[in-house]
Amino acid sequence: NAGVTQTPKFRILKIGQSMTLQCAQDMNHNYMYWYRQDPGMGLKLIYYSVGAGITDKGEVPNGYNVSRSTTEDFPLRLELAAPSQTSVYFCASSRNAGVFYGYTFGSGTRLTVV
């Protein structure tokens, strides 16, 4: 059971470039989330999805887009990378909403924008 798999683990982008952070889970969880964590800070929710075809904004959605075409996958798209998007990105999933003990996190993608 792989859990939540994120790729790539590390990436350096130049300002203005685009990229997609991949997230896949094999637990048949309906709910998936993208968080970012800046150095020394807690996690902030970027986007979340309650099921295939349904996504919604979290606390810090500007500069990002998401899609959820399947239950398993929840990619995060950065269209025009900016230095403020330098962060560690975590994908998570849960079987139910609002059941905060049920979150499974991936190992993260460390992104640097230069």
Add this chain to the structure above:
Amino acid sequence: DAKTTQPPSMDCAEGRAANLPCNHSTISGNEYVYWYRQIHSQGPQYIIHGLKNNETNEMASLIITEDRKSSTLILPHATLRDTAVYYCIVGQTYSGAGSYQLTFGKGTKLSVIP
């Protein structure tokens, strides 16, 4: 406004009990207390949660005061692998639509010393 207050850092000798405090003076009657930890650069990991009774599992114990305004996470025999940032979170559990955001603060950095 922060819903929880935790000390920024603590030290604990290996093999001794680690007691991590958390203040949540504005907690409402239907909000749970959850604890997660984040081991260096990895995704957060669920530890334990509780409503008003003390809870214990294979990882830790959670002691919640009678007025529910504070709690303590206890790692009974800390090891070097318990060195991590520990997050105390309060939130409601919903059976359906509701808050999807797991709000992380800065947590407590626990250092287990040999």
